[in-house]
Amino acid sequence: MYAPKGEVERLKSALQALKAQGAEYADVRWERHRSERILVRNGQVAALTQHQDEGFGIRVLYKGAWGFAASPFLTEQEIEQVARRALEIAKASALTVKEPIRLDDWEPQRGQYASPCERDPFAIPLDAKLELLFRADEILRKAPEVQTAESHLRFHAVEKLFLSSDGAEIAQRFVYSGGGLEVKAVANGEAQQRSYPAAHGGDTAARGFEFIESLKLVENAERAREEALQLLNAEPCPAGEFDVVLDTNQLALQIHESCGHPTELDRALGMELSFAGGSFMTPDQLRKLRYGSELVTLTADATIPGALGSFGYDDEGVPAQRWPLVERGLFVGYLSSRDTAPRIGQRSTGACRAESWNRVPIVRMVNISLEPDPKGPSLEELIADTKRGLFLSTNKAWSIDDRRLNFQFGCEIAWEIKDGKLGRVLKNPVYTGITPEFWNRCDAVCNPKEWRMWGLTNCGKGEPMQTMSVGHGAAPARFRRVRVGGGQS
Numbered sequence: 001m002y003a004p005k006g007e008v009e010r011l012k013s014a015l016q017a018l019k020a021q022g023a024e025y026a027d028v029r030w031e032r033h034r035s036e037r038i039l040v041r042n043g044q045v046a047a048l049t050q051h052q053d054e055g056f057g058i059r060v061l062y063k064g065a066w067g068f069a070a071s072p073f074l075t076e077q078e079i080e081q082v083a084r085r086a087l088e089i090a091k092a093s094a095l096t097v098k099e100p101i102r103l104d105d106w107e108p109q110r111g112q113y114a115s116p117c118e119r120d121p122f123a124i125p126l127d128a129k130l131e132l133l134f135r136a137d138e139i140l141r142k143a144p145e146v147q148t149a150e151s152h153l154r155f156h157a158v159e160k161l162f163l164s165s166d167g168a169e170i171a172q173r174f175v176y177s178g179g180g181l182e183v184k185a186v187a188n189g190e191a192q193q194r195s196y197p198a199a200h201g202g203d204t205a206a207r208g209f210e211f212i213e214s215l216k217l218v219e220n221a222e223r224a225r226e227e228a229l230q231l232l233n234a235e236p237c238p239a240g241e242f243d244v245v246l247d248t249n250q251l252a253l254q255i256h257e258s259c260g261h262p263t264e265l266d267r268a269l270g271m272e273l274s275f276a277g278g279s280f281m282t283p284d285q286l287r288k289l290r291y292g293s294e295l296v297t298l299t300a301d302a303t304i305p306g307a308l309g310s311f312g313y314d315d316e317g318v319p320a321q322r323w324p325l326v327e328r329g330l331f332v333g334y335l336s337s338r339d340t341a342p343r344i345g346q347r348s349t350g351a352c353r354a355e356s357w358n359r360v361p362i363v364r365m366v367n368i369s370l371e372p373d374p375k376g377p378s379l380e381e382l383i384a385d386t387k388r389g390l391f392l393s394t395n396k397a398w399s400i401d402d403r404r405l406n407f408q409f410g411c412e413i414a415w416e417i418k419d420g421k422l423g424r425v426l427k428n429p430v431y432t433g434i435t436p437e438f439w440n441r442c443d444a445v446c447n448p449k450e451w452r453m454w455g456l457t458n459c460g461k462g463e464p465m466q467t468m469s470v471g472h473g474a475a476p477a478r479f480r481r482v483r484v485g486g487g488q489s
Helices: 005-020 076-094 126-140 209-215 217-232 248-263 379-384 435-440
Strands: 025-041 044-062 065-071 110-114 146-164 169-187 190-196 203-205 240-246 298-301 322-327 368-370 388-400 406-418 421-427 429-434 442-445 452-461 466-474 477-486
Touching: 005 025, 005 044, 005 076, 005 146, 025 126, 044 076, 065 076, 126 146, 126 169, 126 217, 146 217, 169 209, 169 217, 169 452, 190 217, 190 388, 190 406, 203 209, 203 452, 209 217, 217 406, 217 421, 240 248, 240 379, 248 298, 248 322, 248 368, 248 388, 248 406, 248 435, 248 452, 248 466, 379 421, 388 429, 406 435, 429 435, 435 442
Parallel strands: 110 169, 240 388, 368 466
Antiparallel strands: 025 044, 025 146, 044 065, 146 169, 169 190, 169 203, 240 477, 298 322, 298 368, 388 406, 406 421, 406 429, 429 477, 442 477, 452 466
């Protein structure tokens, strides 16, 4: 799990040398990444990629300013050069700093962590993976209207070593496995798609190949195909105000965009604006803003086994934690780092991560979830309790403003709810809202048996942009009087 012992000692020596040269603090992350992606499209292998890289990055704090440098070459000479370069950058930054950075008082940690993995996906023969994908692909294509059928798998393994000048020493290993299906059907100038188990890459977890088996891709291929065909002949989703029940896969993205991003403290402080804007959830609103109804409790939790946003320690060496962001509708917490938390008089929540060894860690989501209602209904009971409404599933498109207030989401499919029963399939549903108004209209959340964790692998933030994997858990929930319309296919 560690880098070679000799190099570890050299990295430690470099950190101490930086302290001797006036650095207030320094840390280093060494990482090794391995990945594999397989895509079958219309009976052919469309992509088969394997990648491996490793390197280290050194971060230095000097007179209240950060400096960072990285290299793929873990040699004695390169370690010295990278450390020198990081210090030079920090010194240059210190000349223009307006508000010096200060770190919170987390004690240096020592420990190890490994994500759960019963079957190493990289040990599974390639033929077995391809057979799985070709079986699903064959089922997806069993209709003349099917224009494109895709089945895919992806795997990623990461080894990390974190060292700091104040004595932290942490080793971690992660294995991620994911996969999904997508089918596009075309007839009479109409095009529709269905994804399984979710759109934008299916689903991914911090688990081994056993997670792929649990997805049952082959067993669900026929349903995905048939729903795509149904949508070709479905009526457009009607426009108006409806009671809306959101499936968990759509709620995952709703949580991501309207709660996860606006509770990133760097956004709320105006420190992160260039990629996707700031946040309406500013520090003056903390413990004052009525974000949602009494049923809305949203938590950040990096300790859930097998979830994409879980770890033992973040990339600043802070232990994984669980804490509330919204508690019974009240905005109460942020995602923070060691250098943002002190600005509001707090300690880091352990939400600082980097995409890779050559990127600076920034505030990122962990697992952000809507907590289930212990006394809530089942999905069947919730539908039965809805006289007139819509059940929406599987995100298709989204848009949200740069303060995370006004949003629009399009879904792949909707079912009409009439007198407590699911009725006809409807195509191209789109719903809109204003974040706190929307969450305050939540009047039912299903029970824990309906709760599911989803993995999202394409969360972008930062400049240069970093893509991060995060998790979102939810049980189906109902929102009253939501503005809905029917978009284009």
